[in-house]
Amino acid sequence: MKDRIKIGISACLIGxxxxxxxxxxxxxxxxxxxADHLEFHPVCPxxxxxxxxxxxAVRLVGTKDNSRLVGRSTGTDWTDAMREWASSFLPELEEQRLCGFIFKAKSPSSGMGHVKIFPENGGQPVSYAGTGLFAAMVMERFPLLPVEDDxxxxxxxxxxxxxxxxxxEHRWNRLLDQGRTMKGLINFHTRHKLLIRSHDVVGYRELGKLVGAGGQADTDELFENYHQRLAKTLSLKPTVKKNVDVLMHILGYFKKVLTRDEKQECLDLLENYRNELVPLIVPVTLLNHYVRKYGEDYLRDQYYLNPHPLELKLRNHA
Structure with a gap:
C-alpha cells in the first residue's frame, strides 16, 4: 500500500x-x-x-487532577523533564499529520486512561483513573485525533x-491537501454519508446541515466545524441496530429491480444479522453484489460498503 496511513504508537508495541x-x-x-497499511511513528516518552x-520503573503519584511521575524506589521526580520534552516534541508530531495514536495501556507516561495513581506516602493505589503524562498532553493538543490503547x-x-x-481521518487529510473547496467537502460528505449514519443519526443530520449551508459560511470555519462534528460522530460505535437501519436504507435502492426471492433473501440475512447469527460482512457482501449487478453509482461510491481493506476482516466478527 503506497499511501500508508500515518499512526503514532508507543515504541514498545512494535517490538x-x-x-x-x-x-x-x-x-x-x-x-x-x-501494519501493512500503516506507517508507524514510534515514540517512547x-x-x-x-x-x-x-x-x-516509574508511577503516577498524587491525585487525578494533580499527578506527578516519580521513580518507584528512589522517588526521583520526572514530571518536569517529561513535560518539557513533550512540549518541544508535540510541534514535531503535529508536522507529521498523524491520523491516530495507539498508546501503551496503563503506562504512567502513555496510558490514555485507567492508570494507577499512588498516594504520596506509598501504599496501595488510591485511584485507577489516571492518564499518562505524555498521553494527556497529546490528547489535549490533538483533541480530534483518534486514539486507543493496545x-x-x-x-x-x-x-x-x-x-x-x-x-x-486519512481521507480527510487528503481532502485538505487538495484545497478547502465546497466541491471537495460535498464530495467527501456524500461518499461518507452512510458510514456517518451508521455511527449516529443525529450527527449525520447535523453534518448534512453544515454542508447544506456551507456556501454562506467562511470556508476555514466550515471545515473546522465539520471536522469537529465528524470526529465526535465517529467516536460513537456503530451497533447492530444502527447497521440494520443503514442496510435497510441501502436495500431500498433495489426495491424495483430485485425479484421477490432476492428481496426475501436480503431480509432473511438482515434478520440473521440482527439476531447475531451471521456477521456484518454477510449482508454487506450480498448488497455489494447488487450494487455491481445493477450499477448503483451512488452506493458504489459509499465508503460504508467498503470502509477498509477486506483482509483486515473487521466485519467478520461484528
Missing part, C-alpha cells in the same frame, strides 16, 4: 526494547496484517525525556471503530 526492564511489549494484533534503558484494541468492536476512524 522496540525500550521498556524499563529492557524488554518490549510487541502487540501482534497491531503489527500483523494491519520515558526514553526520550532522558530516563534511559534499563531504568527505574489493551482496548483487543476488543473487536473497538478495533474496528478505531481503524475505520483512522481511514476516515
Amino acid at each position: 522496540q526494547k525500550v521498556r524499563y526492564d529492557g524488554q518490549h511489549a510487541k502487540a501482534p494484533h497491531l503489527t500483523g496484517v494491519l 520515558e526514553v526520550a525525556c532522558g530516563m534511559g534503558v534499563p531504568r527505574e 489493551g482496548r484494541l483487543h476488543d473487536v468492536g473497538l478495533r474496528a471503530n478505531f481503524i475505520e476512524r483512522i481511514f476516515v
Whole structure:
C-alpha cells in the first residue's frame, strides 16, 4: 500500500526494547496484517525525556487532577523533564499529520486512561483513573485525533471503530491537501454519508446541515466545524441496530429491480444479522453484489460498503 496511513504508537508495541526492564511489549494484533497499511511513528516518552534503558520503573503519584511521575524506589521526580520534552516534541508530531495514536495501556507516561495513581506516602493505589503524562498532553493538543490503547484494541468492536476512524481521518487529510473547496467537502460528505449514519443519526443530520449551508459560511470555519462534528460522530460505535437501519436504507435502492426471492433473501440475512447469527460482512457482501449487478453509482461510491481493506476482516466478527 503506497499511501500508508500515518499512526503514532508507543515504541514498545512494535517490538522496540525500550521498556524499563529492557524488554518490549510487541502487540501482534497491531503489527500483523494491519501494519501493512500503516506507517508507524514510534515514540517512547520515558526514553526520550532522558530516563534511559534499563531504568527505574516509574508511577503516577498524587491525585487525578494533580499527578506527578516519580521513580518507584528512589522517588526521583520526572514530571518536569517529561513535560518539557513533550512540549518541544508535540510541534514535531503535529508536522507529521498523524491520523491516530495507539498508546501503551496503563503506562504512567502513555496510558490514555485507567492508570494507577499512588498516594504520596506509598501504599496501595488510591485511584485507577489516571492518564499518562505524555498521553494527556497529546490528547489535549490533538483533541480530534483518534486514539486507543493496545489493551482496548483487543476488543473487536473497538478495533474496528478505531481503524475505520483512522481511514476516515486519512481521507480527510487528503481532502485538505487538495484545497478547502465546497466541491471537495460535498464530495467527501456524500461518499461518507452512510458510514456517518451508521455511527449516529443525529450527527449525520447535523453534518448534512453544515454542508447544506456551507456556501454562506467562511470556508476555514466550515471545515473546522465539520471536522469537529465528524470526529465526535465517529467516536460513537456503530451497533447492530444502527447497521440494520443503514442496510435497510441501502436495500431500498433495489426495491424495483430485485425479484421477490432476492428481496426475501436480503431480509432473511438482515434478520440473521440482527439476531447475531451471521456477521456484518454477510449482508454487506450480498448488497455489494447488487450494487455491481445493477450499477448503483451512488452506493458504489459509499465508503460504508467498503470502509477498509477486506483482509483486515473487521466485519467478520461484528
